[in-house]
Every structure is written in C-alpha cells, then in structure tokens.
Amino acid sequence: MRETKFKLDWLILPLLGIGAFLILWFAFTKTVSPDLPTPGKTWELSKTYITKPFEKRGELDQGILRFTWLSLVMVAKGYAIALILGTPLGFMLGISKTFAKCFDPLIQILRPVSPLAWLPLGFVIFAKAKGNVSEVAALFTIAVCSMWPTVLNTAVGVRSIPQDYLNVAKVLKLSRTKTLFRVLLPATLPYMFTGFRLSLGIAWLVIVAAEMLTGRPGVGGFLWQEYNSNIPEHIILCIITIGVVGFILDRLMSLIEQRFRTA
Amino acid sequence: MAFLELSHVEKSYGKGAKAFQVLTDINLQVNKGEFVAIVGYSGAGKTTLISLISGLLKPDKGTVKLNDLEIVEPGPDRAVVFQNYSLLPWMSVYENVYLAVDQVFKNWTAVKKKQHTDDYIKMVNLSAARDKKPSELSGGMRQRVSLARALAMDPQILLMDEPLSALDALTRANLQDEIEKIWREARKTVVLITNDVDEAILLADRIIPLSAGPSATLGPEVMVTIERPRNRKQMNHDPNYKEIRGKVLSFLLGEGAKKRQFVTRRLSLPDIEPEDISQGMPGFSSNRQARRKKEIKEEVVEIDS
Ligand SMILES: Nc1ncnc2c1ncn2[C@@H]1O[C@H](COP(=O)(O)OP(=O)(O)OP(=O)(O)O)[C@@H](O)[C@H]1O
Ligand SMILES: [Mg+2]
Numbered sequence: 001m002r003e004t005k006f007k008l009d010w011l012i013l014p015l016l017g018i019g020a021f022l023i024l025w026f027a028f029t030k031t032v033s034p035d036l037p038t039p040g041k042t043w044e045l046s047k048t049y050i051t052k053p054f055e056k057r058g059e060l061d062q063g064i065l066r067f068t069w070l071s072l073v074m075v076a077k078g079y080a081i082a083l084i085l086g087t088p089l090g091f092m093l094g095i096s097k098t099f100a101k102c103f104d105p106l107i108q109i110l111r112p113v114s115p116l117a118w119l120p121l122g123f124v125i126f127a128k129a130k131g132n133v134s135e136v137a138a139l140f141t142i143a144v145c146s147m148w149p150t151v152l153n154t155a156v157g158v159r160s161i162p163q164d165y166l167n168v169a170k171v172l173k174l175s176r177t178k179t180l181f182r183v184l185l186p187a188t189l190p191y192m193f194t195g196f197r198l199s200l201g202i203a204w205l206v207i208v209a210a211e212m213l214t215g216r217p218g219v220g221g222f223l224w225q226e227y228n229s230n231i232p233e234h235i236i237l238c239i240i241t242i243g244v245v246g247f248i249l250d251r252l253m254s255l256i257e258q259r260f261r262t263a
Numbered sequence: 264m265a266f267l268e269l270s271h272v273e274k275s276y277g278k279g280a281k282a283f284q285v286l287t288d289i290n291l292q293v294n295k296g297e298f299v300a301i302v303g304y305s306g307a308g309k310t311t312l313i314s315l316i317s318g319l320l321k322p323d324k325g326t327v328k329l330n331d332l333e334i335v336e337p338g339p340d341r342a343v344v345f346q347n348y349s350l351l352p353w354m355s356v357y358e359n360v361y362l363a364v365d366q367v368f369k370n371w372t373a374v375k376k377k378q379h380t381d382d383y384i385k386m387v388n389l390s391a392a393r394d395k396k397p398s399e400l401s402g403g404m405r406q407r408v409s410l411a412r413a414l415a416m417d418p419q420i421l422l423m424d425e426p427l428s429a430l431d432a433l434t435r436a437n438l439q440d441e442i443e444k445i446w447r448e449a450r451k452t453v454v455l456i457t458n459d460v461d462e463a464i465l466l467a468d469r470i471i472p473l474s475a476g477p478s479a480t481l482g483p484e485v486m487v488t489i490e491r492p493r494n495r496k497q498m499n500h501d502p503n504y505k506e507i508r509g510k511v512l513s514f515l516l517g518e519g520a521k522k523r524q525f526v527t528r529r530l531s532l533p534d535i536e537p538e539d540i541s542q543g544m545p546g547f548s549s550n551r552q553a554r555r556k557k558e559i560k561e562e563v564v565e566i567d568s
Contacts, residue, residue: 164349167319170337172366172416182362186353 037233045233059217060225064241071207071218072245074135078142079203085143086150086199087192093151094158094188111148115141115206119213138210145206149198157191158184190260197253204246219245264331265292266452267316267420272325274311285311287478289325291471293420298446298453300463301481302511303473304520309456310346312473313424316454317343329420339367342418344426348405350397350412357393360384360412367416383415384408387441403434407441414445420452428458436495439465443492460511464504465493472511474519482514 022039029036037045046064048055053065062070093100093107122137129136165187169179211220219238226234272289275282285308293299303309314320315327318337327334329341342363350359361380368376384393387407397405406426413421426442427435443466446453457463463470464487472482489503498504 164345164347165351167337167343167345168349168351170319171317171339171341171343172363173338174366178366183351186351189353 035232037236042233042236045231046237049234049237060222062217062222064219064237067217067219067222068241068245070216071211071220074138074211074216074218075142075200075203075207078139078207079146079200081139081143082147082199082203083150083196086147086195087154089147090151090154090192090195091158091184091188093155095184100155107148107151110144111152113145115145115209116213118144119210134214134216138207138214138216141210142203142206146199146203149202150192150195153191153195153198154188157188157195160191161187190257193253193257193260197250197257200249200253201246204242204249208242266295266297266330267291267293267454268326268328268331269316270325270328272315272322272327274308274315274320274322284478285476286315287480289315289481291481293452293454295452296450298455298466298468300455300457300467300470301473302457302460302463302470302515303479304475304515305458307473307476307479309458309473310424313343313422313454313456316420317341317422319343339363339416340419342413342416342421344406344409344413344421344423346424346426346428348397348402348409350405350408352397355394355396356384356389356400356408357381359397359408360415363412363416379415383411386414386445387411401434403430403438406430406438410438410442410445414449414451418451420454423453423455425456425458427462435462442466447491460508460515463487463511464489464507465495465498470507470511472514472519474514482519483510485510 025036025039029038049064053063055063056066093103118141119137122140123133126133126136126140161184165183169183174182207218208220208223210216211218212224215221215224219241223235223238223242226232226238269289269291272286273284274286275284277283289312291299301309301312311320315322316329316334318327318334318341321335334341351362354362357380360383361376364376364380364383368379371379381390381393384390387410389404389407389411392400392404397408400408406429410426413423423442427438430438439462446466455463455466460470467487470485470487472485473479474482485507487503487507489498489501489507
C-alpha cells in the first residue's frame with residue numbers, strides 16, 4: 001500500500017508541478033502579455049523540430065537534436081581544453097604553496113569575468129588564426145570560463161589529501177611519478193570530478209551565449225535567429241531544450257562523480 | 264654498538280614562542296632481533312617518537328642512527344604499521360600489499376612478486392578478503408593488511424604504532440597472538456608502541472615507559488624475563504609478571520605521570536610607599552589619580568601534580 005503510493009509520488013508530483021506551471025503560463029498569455037505564445041501554440045510551431053529532430057532544412061533551420069548535437073560538439077571541445085589545462089593547473093596550485101601564492105589572486109580576478117567579455121577578446125586574439133575564427137573564439141571562451149571550478153576543486157583536493165597517504169608514499173619511497181599516479185591522483189579524484197561537473201555546467205551556459213553572439217548554428221544560434229525572425233515559440237523551444245540538456249548533463253556527471261566518491 | 268640508537272633526541276612542534284616541546288632527552292638503544300615495547304600515555308608523543316625513527320620527522324637535537332648510519336629520510340628498510348592503518352582506500356588488499364612489494368623488490372619477476380604478496384596475505388589469514396577494498400574490512404582485518412604490508416617489505420626494523428589500540432579486546436588478543444607467532448618466525452627487530460602494559464609484557468623482551476607530556480622522556484627500562492612462548496592465562500600467575508607490571512606502572516603512575524605544568528600568577532606586592540598628600544583631599548572630582556602605586560609582577564611557577 002505504502003509502496004504503491006510512494007511509487008506514484010515521484011511521477012505524479014512533478015507532473016502536478018509542470019501542470020500548474022503550464023496553467024500559469026497560459027493565464028499569463030491571456031492577461032499580462034498577449035505577445036507571449038500560449039503553450040498550445042508553442043507546441044504547434046515547434047513540433048516539426050521535435051518530431052523530426054535530425055532533419056536539416058537549412059543552416060539555421062534544423063531539427064532540435066541536430067542543433068543540440070552541434071552545440072554539444074562545441075562544448076565537448078571547449079570543455080576538453082578546459083580540463084586539459086585546468087587539471088594540471090589545479091594540481092600545481094595544490095602542491096606548491098609558492099605557486100599558489102603567485103597565481104591565486106590572478107585566478108580570483110579572472111574567474112568572475114563573464115563569457116560575454118571573453119568572446120570579443122577571443123576574436124582579437126585569434127583574428128589571424130587559420131580556420132573559422134568564430135569557432136576558435138567560442139572554444140577559447142568556453143575553455144577560459146569553464147576551467148575555474150576544475151582548477152579550484154583540484155587544488156582543494158590535493159591540499160586535503162590525508163597526511164597518512166603521503167606518509168605511506170614516503171616510507172615506501174615511491175618515485176615522483178608513482179606518487180602522483182598511485183597516491184595523489186586517486187586521492188584527489190573525487191574532488192576533481194566535482195570540479196568537472198561544475199565546469200560542464202558552466203561550459204553549457206557559455207556555449208549558448210557564444211552561439212548567440214557569433215551566430216553559429218546550434219541551440220543558442222537558433223534561439224537568436226528566431227528572435228530576429230520574430231518567432232517567439234521557437235525561443236521557448238530553445239529554452240526548454242537548453243534546460244533539459246543541461247539537466248541531463250549534470251545528472252550524468254553526478255552519476256560518475258558518485259562512483260568516485262564511494263571508491 | 265646497538266642496532267638502533269637514539270641519543271639525546273629532542274623534538275618540539277612549532278617555532279619560537281609558540282614552540283611546544285613534545286620529547287626531551289630521549290635515549291634508546293635497541294639490539295638486532297630484539298622486541299622492544301614503549302608504553303606511554305595518550306598524547307605523550309609516542310607517534311612523534313616512531314616518526315623520528317622512521318625518518319618522517321627530524322629531531323631538533325640529537326641523533327637517530329640505524330646500523331650506525333644517521334637516519335635522514337624515510338625508507339622501506341624501516342616499515343611502519345601506522346596507528347590508523349593508512350591503507351590506500353582505492354586499492355584492494357592485494358594491491359595495497361603489492362604496492363609495497365613491487366617497490367622493495369624491484370628486480371624480482373612479476374610472478375615472484377605476486378607469489379610473495381599472496382604469501383603474506385595468507386600469513387595474516389586474509390586470503391579470502393584478498394580482492395576487497397579496505398572500506399569493506401573490519402578494523403582488525405585492516406590492521407592485518409597493514410601488518411602484512413609492513414612484513415612483506417622484509418624491513419630491517421618493524422615499527423608498530425599502537426597497532427591494536429583501536430580494536431576490541433577479543434580481536435586484540437587474537438592479533439597479539441599472531442604478532443607473537445610472526446615475530447618468533449621472522450625474528451625481526453621490533454619497536455612496538457602501546458598503551459597497554461599487558462600487551463607489552465606478552466610480546467616484548469624489554470619495556471620502556473614514556474612519561475606524560477609535555478617534554479616526555481623515557482623512564483627506566485624493565486626486562487621481561489618471562490619465558491616464551493608466553494601464555495596469557497599462565498602469565499597471570501607468574502611471579503615475574505606482577506613484578507614487571509608493578510615496575511612499569513609505578514613509573515607511569517608515579518614519576519612519569521607528573522605533568523610538568525606551569526602557571527602564570529599575578530602577584531601584588533605589598534605597597535610600602537606613603538600616601539602622596541600633594542594630590543589633595545579625596546573629593547568628588549572624577550579625574551582623581553590613584554595615590555598608591557601598586558607593584559604588579561608576573562611570575563611563572565612550576566607546580567607539582
Ligand atoms: N604536527 C603537529 N603539530 C603540532 N603539534 C603536534 C603535531 N603532532 C602532534 N602534536 C602534539 O604533540 C603531542 C604528541 O603527539 P603524538 O601524536 O606523538 O602523541 P601520541 O602519544 O602518539 O598520542 P596517541 O596516544 O593519542 O596516539 C600532542 O600533544 C600533540 O598535540
Ligand atoms: Mg599516536
């Protein structure tokens with residue numbers, strides 16, 4: 001009895017929440033903002049994008065999963081750069097007090113800078129770069145913005161390695177590389193993955209902004225274009241897509257994170 | 264010349280005014296193959312002493328020598344069984360022991376190293392738990408892994424820092440028997456730190472009490488003359504047992520228990536100056552000066568407890 005009730009809870013309650021939200025949304029379109037499309041109309045105009053998610057009709061007229069895929073590829077590249085740079089940087093900050101003292105203030109200053117500020121700088125830096133300048137600038141922005149949680153969490157992780165583990169490494173006289181790969185790295189891994197998860201969240205935030213500013217095809221680019229073509233239904237479609245994808249990414253990362261936490 | 268020799272060793276934590284003296288004038292000699300137990304109060308500096316021998320800490324003054332060579336850094340010839348096991352939680356029992364074996368016997372073949380690791384896991388009766396992670400083991404099992412890891416390194420000296428303190432009485436007795444058996448077979452030089460006098464009497468050739476801190480130092484040694492193999496039950500009736508126990512405890516509870524405590528007292532010395540009449544009559548004026556100069560001194564006094 002109790003079992004079945006509990007089972008329904010996790011399904012019914014969120015549906016209830018969404019239902020209430022849809023009603024509010026509908027009421028809003030009828031009262032405050034007649035320009036806001038109703039939920040029904042949004043579905044009407046968006047359904048081809050959802051039912052044929054992989055169709056390509058034009059550069060900025062593609063199925064929603066196709067756009068999502070394009071955005072995800074960009075995120076993956078920028079995120080990979082962020083991790084490749086951020087993890088060693090975090091390690092250095094964690095291991096060396098001198099290094100930390102040198103660079104900590106700098107990091108604290110660079111960290112809060114918005115992606116909107118980095119992007120133009122990316123264009124300037126990579127103006128003469130081979131290939132697609134807007135792509136390189138976008139990657140630069142994603143990497144620079146999303147790297148900090150990885151850097152800081154890795155540094156904290158290294159600093160909080162229990163002295164016991166280091167003592168074992170010392171008594172066994174492990175070489176530097178062995179100490180790094182058999183002791184320091186495994187001991188820091190749970191912290192690193194927390195950083196990785198937060199970084200991915202930021203990378204996903206940044207890609208949308210970067211696409212909007214560069215007009216690159218992707219969820220964010222599509223959103224901006226549809227704003228310019230005055231199709232607000234598609235803006236809503238994009239917002240929902242961004243939210244759902246971000247949620248799924250976060251879930252996936254926290255699953256991985258959980259595995260390392262218990263290890 | 265003793266195998267392990269500490270002379271006039273001093274150690275404090277912190278620097279300058281905040282320095283906290285833990286060990287003072289530690290002199291210790293351990294012969295090859297000898298089993299020495301050091302018994303002391305909690306917080307007296309037992310771990311600090313073991314760390315000085317293992318090389319994890321350096322003495323402020325004095326020298327620590329093994330085989331007449333001064334110890335300057337930790338190394339696998341001085342295996343440590345740490346107080347809190349210190350197993351690496353991401354490695355299985357096998358991997359924890361293998362890490363040490365692999366490190367010490369670098370030029371052995373993989374097969375030989377594997378065999379050696381398994382032998383020592385078997386020695387501490389953990390073959391069934393070989394592939395488990397430390398988090399899946401009980402406290403006693405973890406301590407056995409730690410012991411296996413230390414023994415598998417085939418060290419010149421085995422340093423055990425309260426290896427059994429965290430265990431319940433039954434497991435403790437069990438492991439004591441195992442340690443005794445292993446020592447009889449391997450005849451390693453052992454320094455065992457413990458807070459249990461009976462454990463020391465059961466296992467050691469010689470017991471040295473460590474006084475309470477701060478500034479702890481070693482007391483007079485007590486030889487354990489009871490024949491081996493020692494039996495916990497029979498030992499209680501041995502006349503030697505009572506005498507040994509009495510000697511160790513009388514130091515620990517008597518002279519060695521003396522905490523050197525200092526208090527700072529504010530002393531008001533008697534005021535012998537005459538009243539200053541030029542100040543005028545005591546009135547209602549609020550900014551009236553004090554007319555007596557009291558002499559206030561601070562004095563540091565050592566107290567006996
Ligand atoms: N790294 C450190 N920095 C400052 N003080 C320390 C440090 N390590 C230990 N101490 C102090 O030195 C004293 C002795 O510590 P130690 O760990 O050697 O004691 P112990 O005899 O092993 O205690 P226990 O029986 O609890 O294991 C304690 O008062 C402790 O507070
Ligand atoms: Mg201790």
